[in-house]
Amino acid sequence: MEDFFGSEEGALGRIREGDVASLSTVPGLTEAKASRIVRSAIAEEYRAVDLLQTEVVERICEEVLKKIRRGAQTAYGEAKLSIYFPIGSKERISNVQDWVRKALNTEVGDGTDEMLEGVSPLSPPNRTRIGDRAVVTSDPEKIEEARKAFPEVAVELVENRRELRGVAANHERVILIDEAIPWSSDASERLDHKPGAVDDPVEIVPERVLSFFAENAEAVRNAINVWKSIDAPPSGLFEGIDDGRIDEVEGLLSRLDPTGGVKGNEGVKRVGRALNELDGSIADAEARINEEIESVFGEREIRVEGTHILDLVKQKGEAKDLIRSELESEFDRAVDEAVGNLVSDLELDFEEKDLACDLFPREPELPVERNEQVADRLKKRLRRKYSRKSLNAKTELAKELRGYEEDVRKLVEGVLELDVALAVKRFAEEHGMTLPEFGEKGFKIRGGRNLLLEDPEPIDYRAEEATLLTGVNSGGKTTTLDLVAQVYVLARMGFPVPAEEAVVEPVDRIYYYRPSKNTMNSGAFEGALRKFENVLELDGSKLVLADELENITEPGASARI
Structure with missing residues (x-):
């Protein structure tokens, strides 16, 4: 990764910025792996503790995240959304909420979803071997420099006419990088004289530039279409992108065929x-x-x-x-x-x-x-x-395209980040969600709707200290507890919550206990009680949800409890 970004600091900078798009272009790094690296870096930066303390609340968190990820149109968007997780840092939550507010105000045109499906992180240029071309020099001091500059083609040291003719016999084009050699006319039909090519590799291997644009042409064209459809992009998402240069890139791409050849010549x-x-x-x-x-x-x-x-x-x-x-x-x-x-x-x-x-x-x-x-x-x-x-023709087009790589990279990365923002916006709009406020004690939920139900009834619920929730069977007690867990999980991520209004107390840990049919025995109940030792021993504020805890044991004992 250091070699790819030029230095350790360059690589760390991309990780700290959460730049999953750039990281995923590193050979061997997928979007999912890049997202895990960024997530680990976020956890380390904010000294995150494990906020979710039980399997039940972890499962609820994952189910909610799956619903959010379904709104992404790209594999990148799905992977990038995994860097968001419940955390205790006020600074991190505030930063995410600021980003969410911008996402909720994003406006795009019709058909954007279909165009987004064709956008993916850019692939690095393909440096496959080019067998029909050779670089020659008669200067032994230049040979290593030339081999490093042009790894895609044969680079030969020639010291006489016979050697030059031998290279020319095996290659369609031979490029001489010396100022001159007296016997170069022996291969004049196949020889190009380009003495400054070491400093300008596009003269020898224009495919290096063209392959980058050819391999990424579909992603770039779709990104351009998305760019044109945006009415109100999130601020900061497309900084430094020039409309005129994007139009120029679009025109140049029309002359490039999928194999990296030149159309229309x-x-x-x-x-x-x-x-x-x-x-x-x-x-x-x-x-x-x-x-x-x-x-x-x-x-x-x-x-x-x-x-x-x-x-x-x-x-x-x-x-x-x-x-x-x-x-x-x-x-x-x-x-x-x-x-x-x-x-x-x-x-x-x-x-x-x-x-x-x-x-x-x-x-x-x-x-x-x-x-x-x-x-x-x-x-x-x-x-x-x-x-x-x-x-x-390739050299001419490559010279025109050269210099637009950074424009294209910014555009595609911006569009991929737009997909992440739109996924959150879709999720929030589909479920009528709002950003919560943070209060001092307990929580208050108005018009809350359980995200995991098909057609949930809105409910109001509040609690400030230990509270016993009672009601008839199938009266919605478990659903209410699930809703509270969902609100807290999303609030601690910095995301909108499924309610018309929500105020929650910042907590350091969340516990949720629920009986399982496979654990209805006395030993299971004893084990569950022992788990409460952690609740009592660990410092910090806690949200503890217990759903019919007495049912973790045998029916007779359960009734006595």
């Missing part, structure tokens, strides 16, 4: 199509020539005059020579027409056309077959040209 498109379709076009031309010649030969009548016969006899010529001379023009016409169609279909330039004209023999013979050596030279010429044009 006519030169690259033409050569790429010609390269892909070359074999098929040559086969079609070959078939067309043979069909044309066979058709012409089958219908043609050749008249042999007496002088021709005498020439054949006197010079010991062959009849096929006479036939060839008679059909030569037809043969040339068929070849020229087929090659012309190939050149036109593939949009070959003048240099490529010259090679294409030698693809087929000019001597009448059947069957007509392509010249494999010429076809191979044409294919290599197109491949090198495609490599050069593609690299140039």
Whole structure:
């Protein structure tokens, strides 16, 4: 993590800021792991004690958190919400409440939820090996520096013409980073001269920039759409983001294809199509020539005059020579027409056309077959040209995109945090919740609704000291205690509570005891009573909820209690 953020302080700063988005981009760290790290840091910073002292109240806390997390549209939002937990620190609660107030005032347009689903933390740039490219230098002092600067490509030390030709034979593009070497012309067709490239890696590996944007294009585009839909973002969420620069990024992304290639470059498109379709076009031309010649030969009548016969006899010529001379023009016409169609279909330039004209023999013979050596030279010429044009187009786009990484990072992280805020807002609005106040003694709840019931009846309840809650069976006693636990759990998180109004006393620990069908025996009752030793021994204020504690034992003993 230190290497990723440049220093230990850089990593610790992200953790202290609760920057789960940045932390989750560290290789090997998921959003969930990053959230756990931040949660542990919060607990350490505020010296948090274990506020929830029993399994029952822990279970209620988890059920409430699940309901909140369901409102998140992203995996990041679900994970980030887990950094919020009941805590005794007034400062922490106050900070969270300030954030919640901003979240409750957030306004976004229709369709934001669907756009949020496509947003995720940014992936780091992909540094896979690029096999068609090599960097060369004749300076031994530069070789290690170049290898560190360009780990994606081969970096070779060349000391003579033979070594340079060897590198050129194995790579489509060779980049010379020296000022000059006297024998560089030996590989001039494949050689690019870029002496300052070590200080500007985009000249050699534009894929480093392009892969970052290509891999994250969907997340960025969705984040831009969300950004445009926001009417009233929480203050501080999108600080430093410039509308103009976001529009520029959006335009540049339209030129980038999902593989990191450049869309819309006519030169690259033409050569790429010609390269892909070359074999098929040559086969079609070959078939067309043979069909044309066979058709012409089958219908043609050749008249042999007496002088021709005498020439054949006197010079010991062959009849096929006479036939060839008679059909030569037809043969040339068929070849020229087929090659012309190939050149036109593939949009070959003048240099490529010259090679294409030698693809087929000019001597009448059947069957007509392509010249494999010429076809191979044409294919290599197109491949090198495609490599050069593609690299140039990538470099140009990478130079334009370079520098926008921080804009994109701020935007995506802001949108992910927006999802967290909106999840809390949805939860609060769905259940008619309000932020509680903190009082001096006991609690007061007005219009409280149990979050775990489908259609709860609002209730009012208050208590300042030890209170016995009585009522008929199924009269709502357990539901009321659950509601009190929910209010306290959420209040100590800094979150809204399910009530029209709530005032609660800050407590250091919460206990909730409830009988279980598996523990209805005398030993279980004795164990439950022993647990109360902790309640009595530990200092600090406490909320203790006990639901029909006497039922933890046998029915007869329960009645006596």
